[in-house]
Amino acid sequence: MTDESQQLESITQKEYKAGFVTDIEADSLPPGLSEDVVREISRIKGEPEFMLEWRLKAYRHWLTMETPEWAHVHYPAINYQDISYYSAPKKKDDAPKSLDEVDPELLKTYEKLGVPLDERARLAGVAVDAVFDSVSVASTFQDKLAEEGIIFMPISQAVHEHPELVEQYIGSVVPYKDNYYAALNSAVFSDGSFVYIPKGVRCPMELSTYFRINAANTGQFERTLIIADDDAYVSYLEGCTAPMRDENQLHAAVVELVANDRAEIKYSTVQNWYPGDENGKGGIYNFVTKRAACRGESSKVSWTQVETGSAITWKYPSVVLQGDNSVGEFYSVAVTNNMQQADTGTKMIHLGKNTSSTIISKGISAGRSQNAYRGLVRVTPKAENARNYTECDSLLMGDKCGAHTFPYIEVKNPTAQVEHEASTSKISEDQLFYCKQRGLDTEDAVSMIVNGFCKEVIRELPMEFAVEAQNLLGLSLEGSVG
Amino acid sequence: MLEIKNLHASVGGKEILRGINMTVNPGEVHAIMGPNGAGKSTLSNVLAGRDGYEVTQGEIIYKGENLMELEPEERAQRGVFLAFQYPVEIPGVSNIYLLKAALNAVRKYNGQDEVDAIDFLNLVRERMKLVKMDEQFLHRNVNEGFSGGEKKRNEILQMAVLEPALAILDETDSGLDIDALRTVAEGVNALRAEDRSIVMITHYQRLLDHIVPDFVHVLSEGKIVKSGDKELAKELEKSGYSWVHDAPEGQTA
Numbered sequence: 001m002t003d004e005s006q007q008l009e010s011i012t013q014k015e016y017k018a019g020f021v022t023d024i025e026a027d028s029l030p031p032g033l034s035e036d037v038v039r040e041i042s043r044i045k046g047e048p049e050f051m052l053e054w055r056l057k058a059y060r061h062w063l064t065m066e067t068p069e070w071a072h073v074h075y076p077a078i079n080y081q082d083i084s085y086y087s088a089p090k091k092k093d094d095a096p097k098s099l100d101e102v103d104p105e106l107l108k109t110y111e112k113l114g115v116p117l118d119e120r121a122r123l124a125g126v127a128v129d130a131v132f133d134s135v136s137v138a139s140t141f142q143d144k145l146a147e148e149g150i151i152f153m154p155i156s157q158a159v160h161e162h163p164e165l166v167e168q169y170i171g172s173v174v175p176y177k178d179n180y181y182a183a184l185n186s187a188v189f190s191d192g193s194f195v196y197i198p199k200g201v202r203c204p205m206e207l208s209t210y211f212r213i214n215a216a217n218t219g220q221f222e223r224t225l226i227i228a229d230d231d232a233y234v235s236y237l238e239g240c241t242a243p244m245r246d247e248n249q250l251h252a253a254v255v256e257l258v259a260n261d262r263a264e265i266k267y268s269t270v271q272n273w274y275p276g277d278e279n280g281k282g283g284i285y286n287f288v289t290k291r292a293a294c295r296g297e298s299s300k301v302s303w304t305q306v307e308t309g310s311a312i313t314w315k316y317p318s319v320v321l322q323g324d325n326s327v328g329e330f331y332s333v334a335v336t337n338n339m340q341q342a343d344t345g346t347k348m349i350h351l352g353k354n355t356s357s358t359i360i361s362k363g364i365s366a367g368r369s370q371n372a373y374r375g376l377v378r379v380t381p382k383a384e385n386a387r388n389y390t391e392c393d394s395l396l397m398g399d400k401c402g403a404h405t406f407p408y409i410e411v412k413n414p415t416a417q418v419e420h421e422a423s424t425s426k427i428s429e430d431q432l433f434y435c436k437q438r439g440l441d442t443e444d445a446v447s448m449i450v451n452g453f454c455k456e457v458i459r460e461l462p463m464e465f466a467v468e469a470q471n472l473l474g475l476s477l478e479g480s481v482g
Numbered sequence: 483m484l485e486i487k488n489l490h491a492s493v494g495g496k497e498i499l500r501g502i503n504m505t506v507n508p509g510e511v512h513a514i515m516g517p518n519g520a521g522k523s524t525l526s527n528v529l530a531g532r533d534g535y536e537v538t539q540g541e542i543i544y545k546g547e548n549l550m551e552l553e554p555e556e557r558a559q560r561g562v563f564l565a566f567q568y569p570v571e572i573p574g575v576s577n578i579y580l581l582k583a584a585l586n587a588v589r590k591y592n593g594q595d596e597v598d599a600i601d602f603l604n605l606v607r608e609r610m611k612l613v614k615m616d617e618q619f620l621h622r623n624v625n626e627g628f629s630g631g632e633k634k635r636n637e638i639l640q641m642a643v644l645e646p647a648l649a650i651l652d653e654t655d656s657g658l659d660i661d662a663l664r665t666v667a668e669g670v671n672a673l674r675a676e677d678r679s680i681v682m683i684t685h686y687q688r689l690l691d692h693i694v695p696d697f698v699h700v701l702s703e704g705k706i707v708k709s710g711d712k713e714l715a716k717e718l719e720k721s722g723y724s725w726v727h728d729a730p731e732g733q734t735a
Contacts, residue, residue: 429533434570437530438580438640439558439587448583452574452623 028087033080035059038187041086045156045190050167058176058186065180071343072372072404073312075248075285083219083250085188141205151196152207155223158194165196169227173256173293173320181252181287181314185221189254192222197232197263206462208237219250226256228263230296235266237465248276248311253288261296261323266304268461269317270469273309278367280339283311290317291347294326294355302329303346304460306469311340316374318347321355321383328357331457335473336369336401345375345406350383350416359390362454364473365401372404379416386413392422395453397446447473483508483545483679484648490539491528498524500704501540506648509676513690514683515715516701517723522683523567525701526652529681530564531557544648558584559591563646565637567653571625577636578620581606581643588644609642613669631662638669649673651682655689667692687719 029037038059042052067077145152151162159166176186193209211222228234251273257265267290276283286309292301303317319328330346348357357377365371371394379386394403405422427449435445450473451458458466484506491499498521506512516522528535529542531554542549549557572580586596597605606620613635625633634654641649651670655663670693674680682693690698690712698715700708702723708714 428570430570431572433530433532433554434566434572435580436554437558437564437566438584438644439555439591440583441553441555441587444583444587448575448580449572452572455574 028084031082031084033083033085033188037085041188041190044086045159047159048163050163051159054171054176055187058183059188061177062180062183062187065183068180071314071374072370072406073314073341073343075312075341078248078250078285080184085219085221086190088190145203145205148201148204149198150201150203151194153194155192155194155225156190158225162194162196165227166194166225169225169256169258170223171256173258173291174254174289179289182254182289185223185252185254185289188219189221189223192224192253193226194224195226195234195236197228197234199229200231201229202232203234206235206237208239210239219252221251222253224253224255226265226267227258228260228265228299230261230263232260232263234264235462236268237462238267238269239272239465239468248283248285249274250285251287251310253290255288255290255317257290257292257301259292259294259296259299259301259323259326262298263296264300264302265292266302267292267317268465269303269305269307270461270465271305271307271309271313274311275309275338275340276311278338280311283340284309286310286313286315288313288315290315292317292319292328294319294321294323294328294352296326297323297352298325298327299323300327300329302327302331302460304331304457305333305344306457306461306473307332307334307342307344308473310342313340313342313344315344316346318349318376319357320349320351321357321386322351323355324352325354326352327355329460330357330359330361330375331460332361333364333454333457333469333473334362334371334373335364336366336371338367338369340367340369342370343372343374345373347376348378348388350377350379350386350388353382353384354386355383356387357389359388359392360456361390361392362457363392363394363403364397364450364453365394365403366397368400370402370404372406374406374408376408376410377418377420379411379413379418381412383413384415386416386418388416388418390418390420392420393453394422394424395450396424396426483510484681485543486540487543488540489525489528489537489542491524491535491537493524493535497538498704499528502701502704502706504699504706506679506681508647508679509674510697511674511680511682511693511695512697512699513695513715514681514699514701514706515685515687515718518685520701521704522685522701523652524704526564526567526650526681526683529557529650530554530562555587556591559588561588561647563641563644563649565634565641565649565651565654567656569625569628569633569637571623571628573623573626575624576621577624578606580624581620581640584640585643606639606643609639612642612672613638614665615639630657631659631665634658634662634666635669638666638673642669642673645673645678647678649678649680651680651684653683653685655684655686663689664692687715690715 029040038055042055142153174182176183195207197203226236257267259265273284273286294301301319307313317330321328328348334342334344336342345361346359359375361373363371363373373392375390377388392405396403403424407420409418411418427446431449432445435448451470458469461469486502486504489499489502490497514522524535528537537550544562582602589597615635625636628636654666658666694712698710698712699706
């Protein structure tokens with residue numbers, strides 16, 4: 001091995017900073033999954049009948065399904081009876097009414113993670129929903145948003161306060177039959193965020209959810225539902241971390257987005273679940289179904305994701321372009337290191353006329369990791385004048401990792417224009433030497449080169465998130481110009 | 483400034499430099515000329531500390547320090563600058579970002595604060611005039627899609643911003659038309675200073691018409707076979723490298 005690749009190796013092995021455990025009393029269900037567990041979760045949440053019925057249908061369907069095995073990832077079979085499906089910080093009485101009633105240990109946890117929930121301390125312009133293990137522990141700015149008619153609350157609360165909206169939309173984008181993990185999630189989901197932006201309203205601040213898995217042997221199954229009604233706009237951010245534990249933990253979330261006429265949803269994720277140690281011990285299995293429906297004409301949904309964590313990532317944020325002139329975008333940076341595995345990408349389903357989609361995927365592999373892009377572009381027979389542009393770039397660091405690209409293109413309408421570009425490169429010794437000869441140390445040089453590689457994606461992120469993402473990528477962009 | 487003593491270096495086990503001796507004082511401009519394969523680029527890479535160039539004998543003393551013990555970035559921070567023969571493209575990284583990162587790395591070594599954004603922009607704008615570069619270059623990705631001339635001018639711009647004590651120009655004239663050559667040479671001439679030494683490595687005499695050196699050395703088969711003043715270069719132009727090659731070793735013009 002050359003010096004350069006040794007240096008690359010050492011700097012790509014950084015510590016996981018969010019790996020602490022919060023010592024907090026929790027109410028958990030014992031491990032195991034059965035119809036009774038599903039009923040118990042629904043009972044704890046005091047859910048209306050329709051919700052329980054839906055969960056049970058999902059559970060019964062899940063029993064008939066098999067684990068998907070087509071992804072380019074390898075792991076021992078998961079025993080679903082070893083997982084606890086519900087864990088919540090113990091509360092004195094009822095749910096906290098305000099931040100003052102939230103356990104100070106919890107507030108400290110989020111501060112440590114750089115997510116202060118104190119509304120005054122929070123940078124103006126971001127409302128936060130914090131989900132700790134299975135429940136939402138704090139939602140900020142709810143009242144202020146309510147003035148605009150915007151609903152931003154834990155989905156468990158929305159089930160009570162806006163059952164008609166939940167019943168109308170839940171499962172309408174990702175049906176419980178969709179796939180194995182979506183069915184499991186539908187049966188046992190415990191919390192997540194719910195957002196409704198009424199007609200003509202531009203959400204005045206970024207909405208964000210911060211997910212934290214704390215308890216051991218617990219799965220996190222959150223469900224997020226965002227609806228932007230006609231002419232509405234919302235930008236939503238999602239961040240995730242978990243403590244370092246030797247066991248693998250399952251995270252099987254479902255995110256559904258609905259954009260009506262001329263509505264726009266921008267959904268950004270910085271995913272930093274614990275990736276396991278350098279030998280592949282521990283880490284989160286991140287098996288997530290994210291899908292958006294551009295229902296209305298000229299609607300637009302944009303997914304931006306920076307995926308750095310998780311032992312295994314299996315996730316394809318997709319857009320179903322139903323409305324004429326609707327637009328779908330997917331910008332992704334997926335970083336894998338050590339023994340991490342990622343199989344991620346998107347699906348763009350063109351149904352309406354004059355629909356267009358853009359896919360920019362940047363995969364960075366280091367250590368002994370495996371990083372796959374898997375993407376589907378489908379143009380259906382009625383989708384006149386559909387456009388797609390796909391760019392998939394892979395960057396390899398070192399010589400023990402792998403990058404794979406699996407593009408699927410199905411075009412059933414002759415007016416379609418579909419472009420696909422792919423590249424694979426290495427950080428060259430020439431580039432490193434050039435930067436070092438200008439005085440940059442190896443770490444800064446790699447940061448700079450990686451940052452350059454991801455630039456098209458990072459610039460899609462809201463400002464504050466971009467900073468977090470750059471730090472995560474090991475980039476120091478202090479004092480960046482131009 | 484720079485003292486090279488009996489320098490032997492090999493690449494991939496093959497000895498390329500076979501005992502180079504050379505002294506460069508502050509303010510001097512030295513030209514190193516020689517035919518292809520003489521070891522010119524090896525010398526510049528060894529001075530800059532590139533991986534894969536192994537020094538087997540001898541020493542390089544820069545400002546009283548043993549240069550060979552320093553990493554490439556440490557040499558750069560101490561004022562050793564190499565203008566590359568083939569400048570490297572860095573996709574997605576703007577020119578101005580690299581310039582600023584490089585300047586701050588040098589400033590950090592010198593115990594200075596990071597450069598102020600406005601001061602930096604003013605400095606860069608002023609230095610760009612030296613090489614007649616347009617401001618839009620700052621926002622283009624480093625060397626990406628640059629013409630040969632633009633790349634070389636960009637190297638000189640970096641030199642102008644970093645203000646090194648020792649600049650090594652590796653075949654800075656190669657691939658340049660006469661106008662671009664003149665621009666680059668004017669830039670370098672403007673950067674000549676009492677406290678700055680320049681080592682120019684070139685195959686051709688024509689660069690030396692524009693940047694007139696104080697000393698000329700002829701490198702052949704890994705050794706300096708002849709040293710002299712600028713007249714030596716003209717002699718070479720007239721008679722070709724075979725002339726020095728045939729001359730007895732150690733004889734000076």
